[in-house]
Amino acid sequence: MLDIKFIREQAEFVKDSLAKRHMETDVIDSVIALDEKRRELILDVESKKAERNAVSKEIGRMKDKESRESKISAMRNLGDNIAALDEELKTVEAELFDALAGIPNIPDADVPIGLDDKDNVVIRTVGEKISFDFEPKAHWDLGPALGILDFDAGVKLAGTRFYVLEGAGARLQRALIFWMLDLHIRQGYREFYPPWMVREEVMFASGQLPKFADNLYHDHQEDFWWVPTAEVPLTGIMMGEVIEEAELPMNLTSYTACFRREKMSAGRDVRGMKRGHQFDKVEMYKYCKPENASQELDNMVADAAKTCEELGLTYRVLLQSTGDLSFGSHKTYDIEVWAPGCQEWLEVSSISNIGQFQARRANIKYRPADGSALQFVNTLNGSGLGLPRTMIAVMENYQQADGSIVVPEVLKPFMGGIEVIR
């Protein structure tokens, strides 16, 4: 959510930013009109309240019954007037809030302008695409052949876009989770295990609601929303809090399953385990001061990249264009790993500086050490990494001619002595 004062003062700049995202800019004009209406009403209703407060105090001290009665009836009328104005103000504020909640974040100045993900800019590529002296297989052939990945069972249990990992496959994923969490702890993150279902207000705070309700699973009998990413509870955990400056930056990491309806992308990526309704992810998250956010974004990209490096995967870092930038993001890098079987760069991580966009929705501030006024923190989030695609990359990169899969060096301690899955 953007600051209404900022919009008021920098209307043209905000419009330009919307235009970069290929959005209509009319909403800014209506927001400014609503804001003016709102301030008019506040001026009016608050002066009336001031009068009522003053007269009510007088009434409390008055002895003369008649003039007392006349004041009371005058205040009764004023009270009705105030109630009507309050009602009107409430309506205007709700409209303003809804309008503001629908405006995306301002892209950072160095975000390339583009239409979609094709305009994302490759910043660097690390490693060479692996070459084999045989024809590499895709994971959807490798996995079932080894008996570690079962698409039919997933469909039987839950339908399309579900699969079952078993044996060394399930264990490999668990090893990745353990190893990633340990790595992030070494990198200075604190591990959290949050609820995987949250209240509606938490979904709103992190920016998923109201806009993306269609992509979420929701229990209609209780106020429970299944998290689409650990970013949601990791934002919510500090909702409404004031953090001491000395505590910043706060680095958090969490493993959760993620649940997504993926309604928008029906028909895309249907094959394999690339895109499912349920997937596991290890997430990194930061609360920091605004002036450090840019540096912390770079740090987080480096932390995620380290994960790919230690796994021995070829990867590239991309800067998202304005056409691909998600609703709440100020600036986002993607990390993609090369999957030689399905011949694809797979997005395993998306690392974003959200600025104060979420903090404003979630009301998360910090208290500067010098005692000056409270400030909104900045928040950052990034996958470290998404498990299914990491699994794909590991399976396809570490495959051997006979269809077996070598366990990456860093995962061996977690595999109970299994060095090759066969």
Place this chain on the structure above:
RNA sequence: GGAGGGAUGGCCGAGCGGCCGAAGGCGCCUGUCUUGAAAACAGGUAUAGGGAAACCUAUCGUGGGUUCGAAUCCCACUUCCUCCGCCA
């Protein structure tokens, strides 16, 4: 699921429908004193919105209601605690 008791500032804790944005204490900040510190003493110390400013408005878990006026009365909800039941 049933019964009962709570929720007040950074923390603890008072609070009769009006003089309560809220006593008192602790903590913190500033000053006096001191070579320095401690102690003592004095003053200050919530958040948000509006306003050029003076200042005004709102907030005592949340949302409604009663009233000229609500921390205080009424209703609903959230949450914590105690007891009973159920349960991995």
